[in-house]
Amino acid sequence: MNPERAPSEKWIMGIDPGSNLMGYAVIRATGKNCKPELIVSGVVEMKKLEDHYLKLQRVFQRTLQVIDAYHPDEFAIESQFHGKNIQSMLKLGRAQGVAIAAALHRDIPIFEYAPRKVKMSITGTGSASKEQVAVLLGKFMTLPDTLSTLDETDAIAIAFCHHLQGNLPAAGEGKSKNWADFIRHNPDKLV
Numbered sequence: 001m002n003p004e005r006a007p008s009e010k011w012i013m014g015i016d017p018g019s020n021l022m023g024y025a026v027i028r029a030t031g032k033n034c035k036p037e038l039i040v041s042g043v044v045e046m047k048k049l050e051d052h053y054l055k056l057q058r059v060f061q062r063t064l065q066v067i068d069a070y071h072p073d074e075f076a077i078e079s080q081f082h083g084k085n086i087q088s089m090l091k092l093g094r095a096q097g098v099a100i101a102a103a104l105h106r107d108i109p110i111f112e113y114a115p116r117k118v119k120m121s122i123t124g125t126g127s128a129s130k131e132q133v134a135v136l137l138g139k140f141m142t143l144p145d146t147l148s149t150l151d152e153t154d155a156i157a158i159a160f161c162h163h164l165q166g167n168l169p170a171a172g173e174g175k176s177k178n179w180a181d182f183i184r185h186n187p188d189k190l191v
Contacts, residue, residue, distance in 0.1 A: 005073075006030070011039065013072035013108075014159025015063065015099045016151050019055055019091040020047045022099070023155030024063070026070045027141070029163045036141050036163055039070060043152045052091060056098045063102035075103040076162035078154065079112040113161050118154075121161040133157050 005011070009030050016023035025041035044062045046055040067075075077100060080093055103110050116126030123136050134153040137143065137160060147153055 010074065010163075011070060011072045012036075012159045012162050013066065013070070013075050013103075014155040014157070014162065015075070015077040015096075016154035016158060017059070017077060017092060017096040017099050018151060019052065019088075019095045021045055021149060021151045022059055022062070022095065023149065023151035023153070024066055025152065025155040025159050026066065026072055027156065027159045027163065036160060038141060038143060038156060040066070041147065041152050041156055043149050052094075056094055059095050059098045060102050063099045064105065067102060067106050067108065072108060074111060074162065075100075075108045076111045076113060076158045077103075078118065078158050079114050111162050111165075113158060118157050118161045121164050122157055130154065 009028065012027050012029060014023075014025045014027070022044040023041070024044070026039040027036045028039050029036040044058060046058050049055050049058065066072075077096060080089065080096060100110055119128040119133055120126040122128075122133050122140070128136075130150040130153070134147075134150060134157075137153060137157050140160060141156075143153075143156070147156075
């Protein structure tokens with residue numbers, strides 16, 4: 001946590017990785033039940049770069065620039081999904097890995113969310129379209145009219161999904177082995 005921020009304040013960076021377009025966003029959350037505020041968002045366009053390694057360099061550099069400018073407390077990124085085109089999946093995995101490496105370089109805790117998890121947390125269904133996610137996301141937080149692509153909106157959605165998760169431990173980090181064990185160790189998390 002950034003020492004200059006209130007204990008209840010958290011800045012979360014969201015990344016929608018890609019090898020042609022990468023969405024990024026930083027949101028400020030001041031509590032689980034408060035409406036988060038969008039601090040910055042944008043898209044890194046790499047379509048004109050032909051060399052895949054130069055694209056990866058751009059992902060790393062821009063991710064570090066945003067981290068260094070806004071000092072997020074946590075880093076949320078969309079995890080890989082299964083696709084039919086192996087080459088596309090490989091390129092996407094590399095872009096994701098490079099963005100993660102930038103967060104690791106600055107010692108920021110990393111959280112991964114499957115696309116279905118992000119959609120489910122915002123719309124209530126894991127099969128929602130990107131457009132549906134964008135519309136409903138605007139109900140939870142104020143978004144500018146200048147959002148350029150759905151990749152940018154997806155990055156905001158990933159950060160917002162992480163905000164909704166609260167302080168739950170990442171898979172394998174908690175003491176709980178099952179639901180009964182979780183309840184025993186977390187009586188304060190029950191509603």
